[in-house]
Amino acid sequence: MTERDLSQPVTAPDAGIVLAAPRGFCAGVDRAIDIVERALQKFGRPIYVRHEIVHNTHVVNDLKNRGAIFIEDLAEVPPGATLVFSAHGVSKAVQEEAAQRGFQVFDATCPLVTKVHVEVAKLAKEGYEFIMIGHKGHPEVEGTMGQLDSGIHLVEDVNDVAHVQPAQTDRLAVVTQTTLSVDDAAAITAAVKARFPNIREPKQQDICYATQNRQDAVKVLSQQADVVIVVGSPTSSNSNRLAELARRLGVPAHMVDNADELQAEWFAGATTVGVTAGASAPEVLVNDVVARIKAYGAVSVRTMDGVQETLKFPLPKGLKLDNQ
Structure with a gap:
């Protein structure tokens, strides 16, 4: 791929960058x-x-x-x-x-994944079987399903729900991978409840606050942007869901591991470029992406209004440093 002459902008004159909030680390x-x-x-x-x-x-x-x-x-x-x-x-x-x-x-x-594990262990002792909504092969799904020797049935989409064959339906509960599309999970949960009306749901939804907040931010961002860039690695479930959501809302979206993966033609004629980052992507990568888009001709950067996240989780015992 030949180097492009960055002295010749590709964005529209006075193009701007809008940063999603919240974005990045949870x-x-x-x-x-x-x-x-x-x-x-x-x-x-x-x-x-x-x-x-x-x-x-x-x-x-x-x-x-x-x-x-x-x-x-x-x-x-x-x-x-x-x-x-x-x-x-x-x-x-x-x-x-x-x-x-x-x-x-x-x-x-993550303590929010541990919450799901604890729920599974508790209900299993009460004789429950489970339907898990998630992506086959994802380590979180393997970890949650691996809390029991049997009795957890994985569904990846609405069509899978019809094929679930629990041993009994009197005690059946549903759990969810924490990084799914909120909208997809709601549709699959609705299908599960239609087939198993008495299924037990979690007291609080399993999809984590950070996944929800970042998807909500992309819904707002997509109303303002001509193209959306998601900073995240290909293996990141929650990052992939952000790009899918923007596309579903009719906005071209591209997921990049770093600024070197950006392609100038994505921004041709763009007036507003939206940028967000998955929950495992550090802000330094966002800064690099913003700098590269500015080299393509964007002249302003602003951060949209959004939820302020203040949650912090305690560390395990035994990791206090000597100077603390």
Whole structure:
């Protein structure tokens, strides 16, 4: 791909950039990254992390450079090592294997994912089976389904609901992956309730506040923008949902891991460019993207009004640093 002459703008004259609010890191991602950083400071390198701590290439590569080793199989972790579970959560089998192997474990599972795990464990003791709405193969789904040996039925779309065959329907509950499209999850939940009218729903919805807030912001952003850029890695479920939502609302949308993936032709004639970021994408990447779009001719940047997020989650015991 040849370098474009950035002295020749491609956006419309006086084009502007609108930043979504909120965007980027959520409390669960902040906590997960903080756990790995503190473990490295307190115990030294290497620190082993099961699966990517969060689904962002920049974050993972930065932690690799600082001494984190990302693994999928606990057999790759030497005896006595320090191990961190990723923000997506793990199955009971992984927890038990880590305990048997004697690792020092710090659990970076997002507390909002843990809430779903606790609900599953509690209701399973009462004899419930579950329908889980989520994406097959996603680590959060594997972790939640892995809380039980059986009795959780995965549905990915409305069509899947017709094929669920629970052993009984008197005690049936629904749970949801926390990073789904709010609208898609509502449609699938409606189909589940139509087929199983007495199904038990969570007291509070499982889709997390950050996913909801970022999708709500994109709905507003899409009313103002000619094109939407979502900063996020391909593996990030919540980032993918943001791009899909903008497209569904009729706005061209592109997801990029970093500014180098931007293509000038996306902005040809654009008057307003909307920019947001998934919950695992750091603000430094947003700043790089904004700088590149300004090089394409955008002349102003403003942040839209939005929800102010103040939630913080406590760290696990044993990670307090000596100078604190």
